[in-house]
Amino acid sequence: MTSKVMNWLDERLGLTGIYDSVLDRNIPKVNWWFTLGSASLFLVGLQGITGIFLTVYYVPSPDHAYDSIQYIMNGVAYGWLIRGIHHWGATLMVIVVFIHMLRTFYCAAYKYPRELTWVTGVVLLLATLGMGFTGYLLPMNQKAYWATTVGTEIPGTIPIIGPFLTQVLRGGVGISAVTLARFFSLHIWFLPALIALTIGIHMYLIIRLGISYIPTKED
Amino acid sequence: MTKSPHMSRREFVTITVGALGAIMAAVIGLPAIGYLLSPALRTQKTDAWIALGSLENYPVGEPTLFTFTRTTVNGWERTANSYGVYVYRKTEDQVTTFANLCTHLSCRVTWQDDEQVYHCPCHDGLFDIDGIVVKGPPPRPLFQYPNKIEDGILSIQLEQV
Numbered sequence: 001m002t003s004k005v006m007n008w009l010d011e012r013l014g015l016t017g018i019y020d021s022v023l024d025r026n027i028p029k030v031n032w033w034f035t036l037g038s039a040s041l042f043l044v045g046l047q048g049i050t051g052i053f054l055t056v057y058y059v060p061s062p063d064h065a066y067d068s069i070q071y072i073m074n075g076v077a078y079g080w081l082i083r084g085i086h087h088w089g090a091t092l093m094v095i096v097v098f099i100h101m102l103r104t105f106y107c108a109a110y111k112y113p114r115e116l117t118w119v120t121g122v123v124l125l126l127a128t129l130g131m132g133f134t135g136y137l138l139p140m141n142q143k144a145y146w147a148t149t150v151g152t153e154i155p156g157t158i159p160i161i162g163p164f165l166t167q168v169l170r171g172g173v174g175i176s177a178v179t180l181a182r183f184f185s186l187h188i189w190f191l192p193a194l195i196a197l198t199i200g201i202h203m204y205l206i207i208r209l210g211i212s213y214i215p216t217k218e219d
Numbered sequence: 220m221t222k223s224p225h226m227s228r229r230e231f232v233t234i235t236v237g238a239l240g241a242i243m244a245a246v247i248g249l250p251a252i253g254y255l256l257s258p259a260l261r262t263q264k265t266d267a268w269i270a271l272g273s274l275e276n277y278p279v280g281e282p283t284l285f286t287f288t289r290t291t292v293n294g295w296e297r298t299a300n301s302y303g304v305y306v307y308r309k310t311e312d313q314v315t316t317f318a319n320l321c322t323h324l325s326c327r328v329t330w331q332d333d334e335q336v337y338h339c340p341c342h343d344g345l346f347d348i349d350g351i352v353v354k355g356p357p358p359r360p361l362f363q364y365p366n367k368i369e370d371g372i373l374s375i376q377l378e379q380v
Contacts, residue, residue: 046247053251057294067295075294077257078250085247 021207028213036100037206040124043093044195047131050086051188058138060184062177065140090132097128108219109212117205120198127195134187137180148175148183258294268367268374271306274314275371282307282330282337282348284319289377304364304375305330305337307348316375317350318362328361337361 010016027034057076059068072079101121104110110118137148152175156166171178226234271285282305290299303319317337321328326341336353337346344355351360364375 049247053254056255059295064295071295075258077253079254081250082254 025207025210027211030211030214033099033103034211036096036103039096040093040100041199041203043089043096044199047086047089047093048192050082050089051192053082054086055188060138060180062140062180065138065180069139090135093128094132097125101125107212108215111212113209114205114212117202117209120202120205123198124195124202127191127198131187131191131195134183134191137175137183138187140180145175148179152179266376266378269302269377271304271316271373271375273371274308274312274368274373277306277308277314277373279308279311281332282317284330302377303327305361306373312368314366314368314373315350316364316366316373318364320362321357322352322359322361323355323357 006015054072057068057072057079059065069083072083074080104118104121133151136151137144152166152169155169156162158165167173169179170176171182269287269289277283285304285306286301287304288299288301290297305317305319307315307317309315319328319337320326321339321341321344323339323344324341326339328337328339328344328346330336331338335348337350339345339355339357342356344357345353346357346361347353349360350363352358364377366373366375368374
């Protein structure tokens with residue numbers, strides 16, 4: 001019965017073809033360091049799901065942001081779990097993505113024909129750091145406030161356009177309600193959209209080109 | 220190919236990965252349901268007995284206003300509601316407690332001692348000392364809170380309005 005349904009669907013959707021090319025790819029003999037891309041993908045999914053759940057109660061306004069997070073932590077069932085996973089997942093994400101990059105670098109896996117996989121990977125690394133930076137302000141506690149103050153001052157050291165960049169990031173002279181709202185927007189719309197698009201390209205390239213083997217002494 | 224009586228490596232990996240995935244999905248999925256539902260299940264009790272102080276504080280025959288504020292907590296937000304109650308002691312121990320809200324559009328009514336009526340400033344609604352509509356648009360008499368006297372202390376029961 002199940003196989004009958006699957007066959008019916010397969011005939012129309014071409015599931016076997018997708019399965020063969022996406023999951024049943026030939027890969028060279030590799031080790032555990034080569035699982036970090038999949039680990040990153042899993043973490044992105046986890047961050048996405050827990051992040052969506054957090055928006056149910058979080059309010060991106062300076063007068064309610066902190067209280068709404070206190071409510072998530074103490075007032076809602078398992079709020080601590082959802083936020084805890086999002087919090088630690090974020091840290092883990094940066095670590096895993098970074099080690100993934102190091103592995104690619106040391107294995108010289110960025111060379112022809114995989115230059116674009118590398119370039120999209122760099123975009124993903126920067127977007128991940130951007131997610132970390134924008135997400136850090138959202139609790140609107142002392143640490144968040146001052147980290148964002150410092151973080152938005154860094155581009156201010158660029159000659160001529162620096163102060164302008166700082167103001168653009170902050171949406172004004174200082175950290176305000178406008179800053180919180182735009183960081184929230186970046187955190188839940190702009191950067192996730194960029195990440196989703198770039199992951200799509202990254203994955204397409206991996207499926208199309210495969211992954212490179214571990215370099216030998218002759219290489 | 221003859222079928223081996225033992226599980227193949229591929230089957231074992233498939234089952235293990237599936238089981239681990241199901242466990243992870245359950246660990247996040249089940250609490251997530253509670254996370255979404257919990258505020259709905261924890262409804263705040265809105266009815267409560269409010270003590271208005273010693274009955275001796277209220278003169279007989281003259282409606283006296285008592286005001287208080289109650290704060291309701293909705294998640295991360297608090298709303299303070301102010302209430303006004305006219306305590307009218309008809310006799311020593313016959314007490315009526317009126318909400319000072321006009322039954323027309325909920326403007327605050329005030330007791331006019333010289334005319335012996337509750338006056339609503341919005342549309343000139345008038346109620347007599349027993350809360351009965353005398354004149355104007357109010358459709359019903361003034362709302363009466365259920366009250367009780369225990370150990371000389373007057374209390375009213377606040378209900379969900």
